[in-house]
Amino acid sequence: DVKVTQSSRYLVKRTGEKVFLECVQDMDHENMFWYRQDPGLGLRLIYFSYDVKMKEKGDIPEGYSVSREKKERFSLILESASTNQTSMYLCASSPPGPNSPLHFGNGTRLTVT
Amino acid sequence: AQSVSQHNHHVILSEAASLELGCNYSYGGTVNLFWYVQYPGQHLQLLLKYFSGDPLVKGIKGFEAEFIKSKFSFNLRKPSVQWSDTAEYFCAVNPPPGTYKYIFGTGTRLKVLA
Secondary structure (H helix, E strand, C coil), rough: CCCEEEECCCEEEEECCCCCEEEECCCCCCEEEEEECCCCCEEEEEEEEEECEEEECCCCCCEEEEEEEEEEEEEEEECCCCCHCCEEEEEECCCCCCCCCCCEEECCCEEEC | CEEECCCCCCCEEEEEEEECCCCCCCCCCCEEEEEEEEECCCCCCCEEECCCCCCCCCCCHHCCEEHHHHCCCCEEEEECCCHCCCCCEEEEEEECCCCCCCCECCCCEEEEEE
């Protein structure tokens, strides 16, 4: 069974802090994704990566960056956290091919004060 | 532009009631459809998917969905809900060709009263 692990379940950070959200998957999936989940807005794609060191912007990349140095790990970075980045962040992975189902982690609920 | 609409944002049912959650999509091209479920405190997980063939798809926990191409719909159904079906349900469509952007609906929160 695919396991996608997000390092933190809950995080509280201050405005202006640099924040790292880590995600690890154990199924050797090429594709990894970072989504943001907000009530009434569904899931919005922040970034995705289709290979090591490869990344592409999603629909809402502003204020975020990502890093993928190893195939199993995909990090989301908030360079300078702001209160409007308070949200639930979901990491997902999938095998190659755009029609493969996504496998999600448990999510990180980030609060920026 | 491609999109997915879930018109029911909140649904409240009593146990044993029948469930139908609406999902309509706008998509030019070959469509693959997914329903995901997120139980309280748990990760989003795949409930069922449609790629081709029989338009009636059966998933886990007694759920099914029917792909009706003429109506651009992929509604989720369950004949008799249980309290444990309380969750948020998301409909999604495969990424447009050349992208990896799965298109998600805004979700439907289902509450089942015991």
